[in-house]
Amino acid sequence: MQHKVAIFDWDGTLVDSVEHIAQSLHLAATDLGFPALEREAYRDIIGLGIVEALETLYPGITREEMRRIRDNYGRYFFAKTTTPQNVFAGMTEVLVDLKAAGRGCAVATGKSRRGLDAALQSSGLGEHFDLTRCADETRSKPDPAMLVEILDFYGIDAGDAVMIGDTRYDLEMARRIGMPSIGVEWGVHDRVVLGEYDPCAVVDTVAGLREVLGL
Structure with a gap:
C-alpha cells in the first residue's frame, strides 16, 4: 500500500494507554457513586469522544452528572504523563x-x-x-x-x-x-x-x- x-x-x-484510560474512567465514575462496570465496558468505548463514551456507559446520564465525571476523569487521567x-x-x-x-x-x-x-x-x-x-x-x-x-x-x-x-x-x-x-x-x-x-x-x-x- x-x-x-x-x-x-x-x-x-x-x-x-488503554488500561490507564479504563482505570481513570472507572475511578472517575465510581468516586461519584456510579456503578462499577466490567473492565471490558470501559475499554470498549475507547475511541469515542468523552460525551459519547459516557452516554454509552451510563444511559440517561444528565449534563451535570456528565460534567462531574468529566472533571473527575481529567484529574485521574492527567495525573500520569504520556x-x-x-x-x-x-x-x-x-x-x-x-x-x-x-x-x-x-x-x-x-x-x-x-x-x-x-x-x-x-x-x-x-x-x-x-x-x-x-x-x-x-x-x-x-x-x-x-x-x-x-x-x-x-x-x-x-x-x-x-x-x-x-x-x-x-x-x-x-x-x-x-x-x-x-x-x-x-x-x-x-x-x-x-x-x-x-x-x-x-x-x-x-x-x-x-x-x-x-x-
Missing part, C-alpha cells in the same frame, strides 16, 4: 520512515484537544504529524467528519489515504467514506471485531504494519 497519507488513531494504536516509553515499540520509526518516503502523517482521535496536545509534546511524537484532529473540535467517531477535514487539508480523495486504528470506531469511520483502513490488534478490539469493518488488513505486530504500508 502506497497511500499518500497515513492517518493514525492515538490511544491503543500509537500509545499504550512519555516516549509509552509509545508502542517501533511506531516512532514507522512515522519517521513514512515522512522520509514523502508521505503525510496525521492523527484522528477521540481524545480532547487538551489531552492530545499534552500527549503530543510529552511523548515526543508531535513533530511527525502535519495535522491532528480531535473529537471535541469536530465530531466523534465513527462519524467521518475528522477524516473529511484531514482529506481537505491535503487536497486528496479518500482512496489516497489510509486509516490505522485499534477499534471498530476507527475502521467504521473510514468505511463510511470509502477510505482504506488497517486494523492493529495491540489495542482495544481483536481481529474478529476489526474484521467486520472491511479493513485492507489486520496486523498483530509493527513489522506486519510496516509490510502492509510498504515500508
Whole structure:
C-alpha cells in the first residue's frame, strides 16, 4: 500500500494507554457513586469522544452528572504523563520512515484537544504529524467528519489515504467514506471485531504494519 497519507488513531494504536484510560474512567465514575462496570465496558468505548463514551456507559446520564465525571476523569487521567516509553515499540520509526518516503502523517482521535496536545509534546511524537484532529473540535467517531477535514487539508480523495486504528470506531469511520483502513490488534478490539469493518488488513505486530504500508 502506497497511500499518500497515513492517518493514525492515538490511544491503543500509537500509545499504550488503554488500561490507564479504563482505570481513570472507572475511578472517575465510581468516586461519584456510579456503578462499577466490567473492565471490558470501559475499554470498549475507547475511541469515542468523552460525551459519547459516557452516554454509552451510563444511559440517561444528565449534563451535570456528565460534567462531574468529566472533571473527575481529567484529574485521574492527567495525573500520569504520556512519555516516549509509552509509545508502542517501533511506531516512532514507522512515522519517521513514512515522512522520509514523502508521505503525510496525521492523527484522528477521540481524545480532547487538551489531552492530545499534552500527549503530543510529552511523548515526543508531535513533530511527525502535519495535522491532528480531535473529537471535541469536530465530531466523534465513527462519524467521518475528522477524516473529511484531514482529506481537505491535503487536497486528496479518500482512496489516497489510509486509516490505522485499534477499534471498530476507527475502521467504521473510514468505511463510511470509502477510505482504506488497517486494523492493529495491540489495542482495544481483536481481529474478529476489526474484521467486520472491511479493513485492507489486520496486523498483530509493527513489522506486519510496516509490510502492509510498504515500508
